[in-house]
Amino acid sequence: MEKAKATDEKIKNKTSGKLAGVVIAIKDNICYKGHQLSGSSKILEGFESLFSATVVERLLAEDAIIIGRTNCDEFAMGSSTESSAFGNTLNPHNLKCVPGGSSGGSAVAVAADLCLAALGTDTGGSIRQPASFCGVVGLKPTYARVSRYGAIAYASSFDQIGPITKNIDDAAIIMEVISGKDEYDSTVSSKPVPAYSKELNSKSQKLRIAYLKDCLESTGLDSEIKTRINEIINKLRAEGHTVEAVDFPYLDYLVPTYYLLTTAESSSNLSRYDGVHYGYRSDNSTDLESVYKKSRTEGFGTEVKRRIMLGTFVLSSGYYDAYYSKAQRVRRILQNKTNEILADYDFIILPTTPGTAFEFGQKSADPITMYLEDIYTVQANIAGLPAISLPMGKHSNGLPFGVQLISKSFSEANLLSFSKYLMDKF
Numbered sequence: 001m002e003k004a005k006a007t008d009e010k011i012k013n014k015t016s017g018k019l020a021g022v023v024i025a026i027k028d029n030i031c032y033k034g035h036q037l038s039g040s041s042k043i044l045e046g047f048e049s050l051f052s053a054t055v056v057e058r059l060l061a062e063d064a065i066i067i068g069r070t071n072c073d074e075f076a077m078g079s080s081t082e083s084s085a086f087g088n089t090l091n092p093h094n095l096k097c098v099p100g101g102s103s104g105g106s107a108v109a110v111a112a113d114l115c116l117a118a119l120g121t122d123t124g125g126s127i128r129q130p131a132s133f134c135g136v137v138g139l140k141p142t143y144a145r146v147s148r149y150g151a152i153a154y155a156s157s158f159d160q161i162g163p164i165t166k167n168i169d170d171a172a173i174i175m176e177v178i179s180g181k182d183e184y185d186s187t188v189s190s191k192p193v194p195a196y197s198k199e200l201n202s203k204s205q206k207l208r209i210a211y212l213k214d215c216l217e218s219t220g221l222d223s224e225i226k227t228r229i230n231e232i233i234n235k236l237r238a239e240g241h242t243v244e245a246v247d248f249p250y251l252d253y254l255v256p257t258y259y260l261l262t263t264a265e266s267s268s269n270l271s272r273y274d275g276v277h278y279g280y281r282s283d284n285s286t287d288l289e290s291v292y293k294k295s296r297t298e299g300f301g302t303e304v305k306r307r308i309m310l311g312t313f314v315l316s317s318g319y320y321d322a323y324y325s326k327a328q329r330v331r332r333i334l335q336n337k338t339n340e341i342l343a344d345y346d347f348i349i350l351p352t353t354p355g356t357a358f359e360f361g362q363k364s365a366d367p368i369t370m371y372l373e374d375i376y377t378v379q380a381n382i383a384g385l386p387a388i389s390l391p392m393g394k395h396s397n398g399l400p401f402g403v404q405l406i407s408k409s410f411s412e413a414n415l416l417s418f419s420k421y422l423m424d425k426f
């Protein structure tokens with residue numbers, strides 16, 4: 001309320017920023033100085049951020065109001081927000097269903113009008129999949145477009161921060177504010193940031209759009225989602241755009257490649273939570289080794305432990321070549337093949353998720369089933385490309401679902417324009 005009053009003054013004096021008074025929630029893995037941060041993990045219980053993430057600094061500099069942190073899967077590992085130490089976040093469209101994950105709380109906060117926009121992070125779909133399940137827009141920017149300084153690292157060569165919003169204009173203006181060079185994150189590109197919100201022109205230009213036959217024909221895809229994508233494809237053709245099927249016979253490699261590489265990176269990133277430097281320390285420890293063991297055993301949840309063990313295994317000297325370095329080579333092939341398609345086409349259209357939001361407990365007992373949720377979203381992260389989920393589907397079960405677009409590296413301006421056109425006209 002204080003911030004709002006101060007912002008009112010600024011508005012009166014015409015000194016307010018681009019996001020004056022815009023209420024924004026942030027995922028519980030993005031630092032906000034002086035506020036608690038936990039990655040929804042017990043191991044960071046009571047931890048307070050000592051500095052703000054670059055994205056938070058930039059939002060505040062434009063007079064946004066950060067309203068709170070939102071629930072997520074522990075350390076952003078999951079597709080349902082069920083692995084949070086805080087318990088479940090409910091899907092506002094059906095309270096028996098998960099909101100998706102890992103940025104489930106952010107998507108729900110926007111869908112339920114608790115804020116105007118939220119930030120999430122997306123390592124393998126964590127912005128787009130909950131956006132799809134909750135009927136909102138979720139954008140994962142190009143890798144290196146947005147600074148990750150102050151975001152809790154999960155898998156550093158995949159992670160990106162991005163907006164979850166109700167519409168494209170809001171996503172565009174937030175992208176414009178948070179993107180660009182940052183001296184605290186050397187991986188961020190120094191490419192100039194376009195004024196995304198001003199470049200949202202409904203294109204009259206005819207575009208070339210690819211769809212992956214293998215995606216649309218995969219057996220796990222819900223038939224109503226498939227029908228809706230086909231309907232959009234036909235409408236695009238009727239509007240004079242070129243929409244063609246392309247081969248991408250690598251669908252089966254996406255999820256395994258993603259899980260080998262991200263678990264490897266996370267096992268390394270999560271080694272910093274040791275009961276000494278941060279957060280939770282076990283009361284039952286008796287010496288240095290037991291501080292590590294007991295704090296990590298008691299502090300981490302099951303899914304996080306599973307991934308640390310898998311990641312440590314694939315990086316171990318005997319298996320490194322067989323798993324980790326092989327997965328790196330496969331990643332390069334997947335990246336090249338995806339870029340080859342995008343050399344020929346402006347966008348790839350595909351589902352965001354194989355189905356709509358599922359019920360609590362339905363997939364949490366079987367990690368493989370849960371991992372397969374990510375089949376359509378991980379491609380963009382593996383290739384480092386921008387991708388968006390648009391709330392353009394309504395299932396007969398009453399739940400929303402998203403339609404996904406992937407575009408060329410650093411082509412967020414085109415991606416947002418085309419998204420706006422699709423959402424307005426389709």
Ligand code: GLN
Nearest residue numbers: 076077078123124125126
């Ligand atoms: N569901 C994916 C995973 O569990 C994606 C998570 C994410 O993007 N942070 O790894």
